[in-house]
Structures are given as C-alpha cells and as structure tokens.
Amino acid sequence: MKTVKHKILVLSGKGGVGKSTFSAHLAHGLAEDENTQVALLDIDICGPSIPKIMGLEGEQVHQSGSGWSPVFVEDNLGVMSVGFLLSSPDDAVIWRGPKKNGMIKQFLRDVDWGEVDYLIVDTPPGTSDEHLSAVQYLSAAHIDGAVIITTPQEVSLQDVRKEINFCHKVKLPVIGVVENMSVFICPQCKKESQIFPPTTGGAEVMCQDLKIPLLGKVPLDPHIGKSCDKGQSFLTDAPDSPATLAYRSIIKRIQEFCGHHPPKEEHLIGS
Amino acid sequence: MEEVPQGCPGTGSAQAGRGASCQGCPNQRLCASGAGAAPDPAIEEIKEKMKTVKHKILVLSGKGGVGKSTFSAHLAHGLAEDENTQVHQSGSGWSPVFVEDNLGVMSVGFLLSSPDDAVIWRGPKKNGMIKQFLRDVDWGEVDYLIVDTPPGTSDEHLSAVQYLSAAHIDGAVIITTPQEVSLQDVRKEINFCHKVKLPVIGVVENMSVFICPQCKKESQIFPPTTGGAEVMCQDLKIPLLGKVPLDPHIGKSCDKGQSFLTDAPDSPATLAYRSIIKRIQEFCGHHPPKEEHLIGS
Numbered sequence: 001m002k003t004v005k006h007k008i009l010v011l012s013g014k015g016g017v018g019k020s021t022f023s024a025h026l027a028h029g030l031a032e033d034e035n036t037q038v039a040l041l042d043i044d045i046c047g048p049s050i051p052k053i054m055g056l057e058g059e060q061v062h063q064s065g066s067g068w069s070p071v072f073v074e075d076n077l078g079v080m081s082v083g084f085l086l087s088s089p090d091d092a093v094i095w096r097g098p099k100k101n102g103m104i105k106q107f108l109r110d111v112d113w114g115e116v117d118y119l120i121v122d123t124p125p126g127t128s129d130e131h132l133s134a135v136q137y138l139s140a141a142h143i144d145g146a147v148i149i150t151t152p153q154e155v156s157l158q159d160v161r162k163e164i165n166f167c168h169k170v171k172l173p174v175i176g177v178v179e180n181m182s183v184f185i186c187p188q189c190k191k192e193s194q195i196f197p198p199t200t201g202g203a204e205v206m207c208q209d210l211k212i213p214l215l216g217k218v219p220l221d222p223h224i225g226k227s228c229d230k231g232q233s234f235l236t237d238a239p240d241s242p243a244t245l246a247y248r249s250i251i252k253r254i255q256e257f258c259g260h261h262p263p264k265e266e267h268l269i270g271s
Numbered sequence: 272m273e274e275v276p277q278g279c280p281g282t283g284s285a286q287a288g289r290g291a292s293c294q295g296c297p298n299q300r301l302c303a304s305g306a307g308a309a310p311d312p313a314i315e316e317i318k319e320k321m322k323t324v325k326h327k328i329l330v331l332s333g334k335g336g337v338g339k340s341t342f343s344a345h346l347a348h349g350l351a352e353d354e355n356t357q358v359h360q361s362g363s364g365w366s367p368v369f370v371e372d373n374l375g376v377m378s379v380g381f382l383l384s385s386p387d388d389a390v391i392w393r394g395p396k397k398n399g400m401i402k403q404f405l406r407d408v409d410w411g412e413v414d415y416l417i418v419d420t421p422p423g424t425s426d427e428h429l430s431a432v433q434y435l436s437a438a439h440i441d442g443a444v445i446i447t448t449p450q451e452v453s454l455q456d457v458r459k460e461i462n463f464c465h466k467v468k469l470p471v472i473g474v475v476e477n478m479s480v481f482i483c484p485q486c487k488k489e490s491q492i493f494p495p496t497t498g499g500a501e502v503m504c505q506d507l508k509i510p511l512l513g514k515v516p517l518d519p520h521i522g523k524s525c526d527k528g529q530s531f532l533t534d535a536p537d538s539p540a541t542l543a544y545r546s547i548i549k550r551i552q553e554f555c556g557h558h559p560p561k562e563e564h565l566i567g568s
Contacts, residue, residue, distance in 0.1 A: 013389075015422045016336010020452075046423035047333050047456040089455055092333075092462040094424045097394025125335045125422060127391045154526040155340075158386055165389040189486035197519050199526040222492050229451040229496040 001108075001141035004039070004116045006258045008175065009134060011167070012149040013159030015125035018180035018218075019149045020049040021228055022247075023122035026147075027054075028233040029251040030118050031077040039070060039116045041107055042081035043134055044124035045093050045100045051083035055231025059084055067112035080111050097129035104133045118258070125159070127166040135170045144258050145173035147215065150206075151181045152198035157206050164210060175257045176213035178250055179203035184220040185242070195220060216250040218243050311434075317405045318437035324413045326555045327438065328472065329431060331464070332446040333456030335422035338477035338515070339446045341525055342544075343419035346444075347374055348530040349548040350415050365408045377408050394426035401430045415555070422456070424463040432467045441555050442470035444512065447503075448478045449495035454503050461507060472554045473510035475547055476500035481517040482539070492517060513547040515540050 001007070010023045023040060031038040042050035051057050051071075059071045061084045070078030082093060082103060095103075113119065124130055135143070146167050150160040160177070167174050179202060183192045200206075207214040221243040227234035235244050287293070288303025296302075321327065330343045351374035367375030379390060379400060392400075410416065421427055432440070443464050447457040457474070464471050476499060480489045497503075504511040518540040524531035532541050 014336060016334060016448075046425050047335070047459070049452050049456070052452055052455060090458040090462055092424045092459040092466065094429065094463055094466065096426050096429060100425065127389045128397065129393050129426075132391065132393060151336075153522045155522070161387040162389040165387055166391055169389065169391065184481065184490070184492060186483040186486060186488070186490060188488040188490075189483060191483070191485040193481070193483060193485075193519065195481060195492070195517055195519050196522045197526070199523060220492055222490065222494050225450045225452070225493045226496060229494070 004113060004119045006117060007119045007121065007138060007141065007143045008254065009121045009123060009143060009146040010149065011123050011146045011163050012125055013127060013163035014150065014156040017149045017151045017156060020053055020122050021224060022149050022178060023120050024050060024053040025233065025235055025247050026251055026254065027077060027120050028235055029248060031074055034076055036076060036117045037115055038077045039113045039119045040079045040122065041119060042083065042122045043104050043107065043130050044122060045082050045095060045103055045130065047124060048081045048083035050079060050081045050122055052231060053228045054079050057089060061085060064112065067110045070111060070113060078113065080107055100129050101133045104130060105137055108137045127162060131166065135172055143172060145175040147175050147254065148177045150177060150179055150203050151196045152179055152202035153196045154200040157200065161206065164212065174212050175254060176215035177203050177207050178215050179217040181220045182217040215253050216246050218246040313402050313406050314434060314437050317434050320406055321435065321438035324410055324416045326414060327416045327418065327435060327440045328551065329418045329420060329440060329443040330446065331420050331428065331443045331460050332422055333424065333460035334447065334453040337446045337448045337453060340419050341521060342446055342475060343417050345530065345532055345544050346548055346551065347417050348532055349545060367408060367410060375410065377404055397426050398430045401427060402434055405434045424459060428463065432469055440469060442472035444472050444551065445474045447474060447476055447500050448493045449476055449499035450493045451497045454497065458503065461509065471509050472551055473512035474500050474504050475512050476514040478517045479514040512550050513543050515543040
C-alpha cells in the first residue's frame with residue numbers, strides 16, 4: 001500500500017442506502033481530474049454491484065508478473081471486484097466468512113494498483129467478516145477514514161450508529177456521514193416528498209448527537225438508478241441535478257479531509 | 272479458525288484433511304480423522320423442536336435495503352390478524368417476545384444492552400447464535416415461522432438452511448426492487464435457493480412506483496431499466512407474488528414500531544401486501560408439511 005496515498009472505506013450498517021452508488025461516484029468525481037489516480041475496490045463478495053455500476057460487466061481480471069491487474073474504466077480509474085472473477089453475473093458466491101476473508105486478503109495484497117492517489121473500498125452492509133478483515137489487513141497501512149452512508153429513517157440510523165460504534169472500536173477515523181434519499185422532488189409538480197421520513201431527525205440530528213460531520217444530503221433522483229443500471233457516471237449524465245451538486249460538494253469535503261490529514265509513514269491503526 | 276486455507280474443501284467433504292490445500296491447516300488432523308464430517312447433532316434437535324411449527328418461510332434477498340424486514344414484519348402482522356393462529360407456551364427454553372398473544376418475535380436485538388451496540392462477530396460466532404435461536408427458543412405450537420435474513424448468500428443463509436435441513440422449509444420469499452442493480456443480486460439469491468434445494472414461493476417487488484401525494488402522478492424512483500421483477504420472473508419461471516408501491520407511511524410505521532397494515536388500511540401498498548400474504552398462505556396450504564421431509568443442503 002506504499003504506492004497508495006489515501007485510503008477511504010465506504011461503510012453503512014444498513015443495506016440498500018447507496019454505498020456502492022456513492023463509492024462509484026466518489027471514484028468518478030475524483031478521477032475527473034486526469035492527474036489524480038483513483039482505485040475502486042469492491043469487497044462485497046456476495047452482492048458485488050461495482051462492475052455493473054461502473055459499466056464493466058463481463059470484464060475479466062488479468063494476472064501478470066507483478067500481480068493482478070485492475071480493470072480500467074479510464075486511464076486513471078481502476079476497479080477490482082469479485083464480480084470480475086465470476087463466469088456469469090448470476091452466479092451466487094456462497095462462501096462462509098473464512099473464504100471471504102481469504103479473497104479480501106488477496107485483493108489487498110495481490111492487486112497491482114500502481115501509484116494511486118485514492119483507494120476507495122466499497123463494503124457490504126454490516127459489521128462482520130468483510131469489515132474486520134479490511135481494517136485488519138490494512139492495519140499497518142493507514143486508512144484515512146470511513147465515509148458512512150445512511151438514509152433518513154430511524155431503522156437505517158440505528159444500524160448506522162452500530163457502524164459508527166464499530167469504527168470507534170477499531171480506531172477507524174470517521175470522515176463523516178452522507179444522507180442519501182433525503183427528499184424526492186416530483187418531476188411533474190416539483191413539490192418535495194419525504195419518502196423515507198426522518199422520524200427522529202435524520203442524519204442531521206444523529207450527527208449532532210455523535211459530534212460527527214454531516215458531509216451532505218443527497219436527494220432521490222430517478223436518473224441515479226438509471227445511470228447505475230447503464231454503468232455510466234450520473235455526474236456526467238445529469239450535471240445539473242441537485243443530487244449531482246450534492247455529490248460534488250461531498251466529494252470536495254472528502255478531498256479536504258484527506259488534504260488536511262496527509263498519510264504518515266509507519267502510521268499504525270490499532271485493530 | 273482465522274487462517275482457513277483458501278482452497279478449503281469444507282469440513283464435511285470427502286476431501287477434508289486430505290486435499291492439497293489442507294497442508295499446514297491447523298485443523299488438518301481433525302478433518303482427516305473424519306470427526307469434522309459427522310453431522311451436527313443440533314440438526315436433529317432442531318428437527319424435533321420444529322415439529323410444533325407447521326410452516327416455515329424464509330424471507331431472502333441478495334440485495335440490502337429492499338424491504339426484507341419490513342415485509343417479514345408485515346407478513347407476520349397480516350398472518351396474526353387471524354386470532355385463531357394460536358401459540359401455546361409450554362415453558363421450556365427461551366421465550367420469544369410477544370407483540371400479540373399469537374405473534375412472538377426473537378432477534379439478537381433483544382440481547383443487546385443498547386440498540387447502538389455493534390455486534391462485530393465473524394461468521395462462526397453468528398452461526399452459533401442462529402443455531403441457538405433455532406434450537407433453544409420455545410416457540411410452542413406455531414402455524415407460521417417467518418425467518419428474516421440479512422442481505423447476501425453467506426453464513427447466516429447457509430446456517431439457516433443447514434440447521435433446518437431436517438425440518439422442512441416450505442420455501443423462500445425473495446424481495447427485490449425494480450432496478451437491475453438489485454435484480455442482479457436477487458438472481459444470485461435464486462441461484463442459491465436452487466443450489467440448496469430451497470423451494471422459491473415467489474418474488475415480491477418493493478418500491479415499484481411512487482404516487483406523489485400532491486399531484487397524484489406516478490414516478491418510478493428506481494426505474495426498471497431491464498423490465499423489473501416481472502421480466503426476471505418470466506425469464507426464470509418463478510411466480511411474481513406482487514408489486515408494492517412506495518408509501519412514506521411504511522417508513523413511518525416501521526420507525527414507530529406499528530403495523531402499516533392497520534395504520535394505513537386503504538393504501539395501495541397495504542392492498543398489495545394483503546394480496547401477497549394471501550398467495551403465500553395458499554402456497555403453504557397447497558404444500559402441506561410432510562413428516563420426515565428432508566431438504567438436501
């Protein structure tokens with residue numbers, strides 16, 4: 001990992017809140033600067049969504065003398081996922097914990113990322129094998145921090161508090177929280193609806209309570225789902241959407257966090 | 272069991288302890304002796320325990336956040352509306368927590384000191400908990416046991432199927448949302464069901480459309496770019512049990528811990544849920560539990 005400057009984990013206790021969507025667009029956003037080298041690692045072994053969202057379905061991984069090659073979306077944006085190792089995207093990966101851990105170890109140790117400014121690690125929901133392994137295997141390599149994704153309702157926030165609890169336990173800095181699916185603006189009448197009502201104040205109140213930065217709130221936009229299904233960057237598909245503006249502002253705050261917290265040599269994270 | 276070798280053939284396999292990848296594994300001797308291949312005695316114990324449970328339904332999805340728990344809870348509420356679905360306690364083992372006289376619940380959530388406590392367990396420890404839930408909870412006489420699962424095809428799912436392997440699971444209800452990113456994971460889940468010979472009762476498509484409460488026009492928030500669950504079910508020849516529209520009341524009811532079916536009885540979502548629940552009851556009625564029915568795992 002010495003050639004990887006910044007490492008960011010994208011986490012959520014809850015499923016379906018937009019981790020992979022966010023990871024993919026964080027990667028796209030950072031890679032818009034051609035001078036920035038970006039790597040996106042998908043460690044969701046059972047439900048690897050990154051190949052589809054990045055438009056890389058059907059791609060295969062190549063092995064060379066220096067390790068596995070990531071699959072490149074752009075010259076400066078490489079991707080790795082268990083999805084590239086399956087013969088068919090419908091193949092179920094029915095592995096217990098130890099085997100998943102072995103795969104994650106291989107991804108972190110054997111992929112030849114090269115010189116990378118940002119490594120983004122997309123995770124499955126929960127606080128189990130994949131998360132412990134990612135933190136454990138990266139423990140000597142300095143993770144800048146975790147971005148935690150949630151949606152506004154209490155049922156999500158409850159799981160997210162556990163995830164934040166996990167971060168504290170493994171001494172993983174929390175860069176901040178992103179609230180997805182905040183509001184929906186009806187394309188016909190332009191009025192706002194709260195589809196997932198923030199009955200307990202949403203991420204805003206949770207972040208105040210836990211003294212963690214709220215990086216931003218992203219509204220629901222049907223174009224996001226469409227772009228992901230088509231494997232395209234929503235940021236370029238819908239540059240004027242309020243969701244795009246929200247994403248860009250969040251990405252900027254993450255860059256600032258990484259700029260203010262430069263990687264130290266020999267920095268150890270307790271695990 | 273941290274350093275299980277990459278090519279571990281499985282402790283129950285004929286190659287256990289004998290395969291090339293077994294060299295150097297701390298458990299090699301144990302596996303080679305055949306001790307690992309003996310079936311877990313809990314499986315028989317669970318079969319006995321489950322004799323008083325008529326129907327067992329797993330609620331699955333490859334994808335997270337599609338509404339498994341929401342659906343499981345409302346399937347339970349809907350079935351329990353018939354007061355004749357009775358539970359009698361016989362007083363041995365863990366007691367479920369009762370919502371109504373005829374609706375009992377068990378979850379690891381009840382064992383935490385605080386709801387914010389993270390349960391940071393690796394696979395084997397989670398499997399142990401699931402075994403305990405299935406073996407040690409005293410459900411009593413039950414018409415329907417609904418098992419809500421986390422997303423994926425991993426420890427929890429394998430364990431649930433394995434531990435219930437002697438006890439006959441009626442089938443699985445698979446939850447999805449309309450977009451291809453979800454369907455892709457759901458096809459994996461259906462693939463999993465086929466592999467472990469778990470019958471698929473059908474698929475429920477949640478978050479189908481959103482009807483704007485102001486102008487009453489429909490929006491597809493999660494566009495079915497590849498035809499949604501309908502096309503997937505046609506392709507895979509699996510029943511589509513129903514499509515549930517988005518309704519903000521669902522989220523509210525769940526956050527408040529109330530049944531959405533009683534909070535919003537006239538919502539199109541409630542009507543959709545009720546129709547789906549009826550189809551599940553019909554499936555269970557047409558496929559009565561057989562004695563000694565074994566599911567291969």
